[in-house]
Amino acid sequence: MFSKIRDVGLAAEVPNPGMDAPAELTDKVNDVLGVVAWAGTAAGVAGVLITGAMMAISMRRGEGSEHMGRLGMVLAGCVLVATAGPLVSFVFN
Helix, strand or coil: CHHHHHHHCCCCCCCCCCCCCCHHHHHHHHHHHHHHHHHHHHHHHHHHHHHHHHHHHHHHHCCCCCHHHHHHHHHHHHHHHHHHHHHHHHHHC
16 A cells, blocks of 8 residues: 555655744744743732732731732742743753
8 A cells, every 4th residue: 555655656755944934033033022021020020019019908907818829829920931931942952
């Protein structure tokens, strides 16, 4: 069965395109990724500030420490944003 496929020419060589993207595309992608990274960092800083303010207000009222879990989630998000680039580079390079 496979010999017939080879005779017909269906098992031709698979094209192997280069790994280099056009410079115009990489420049635009790097700009977008830079803006997204900046926005992620700004969101992390804002999240820590907002959580800290909510903790201060809650402590003044005498309410519990339910904000510690929220602060942990915000800090975990900050770590994820900060390590996203190196993690992707490690996996795909």
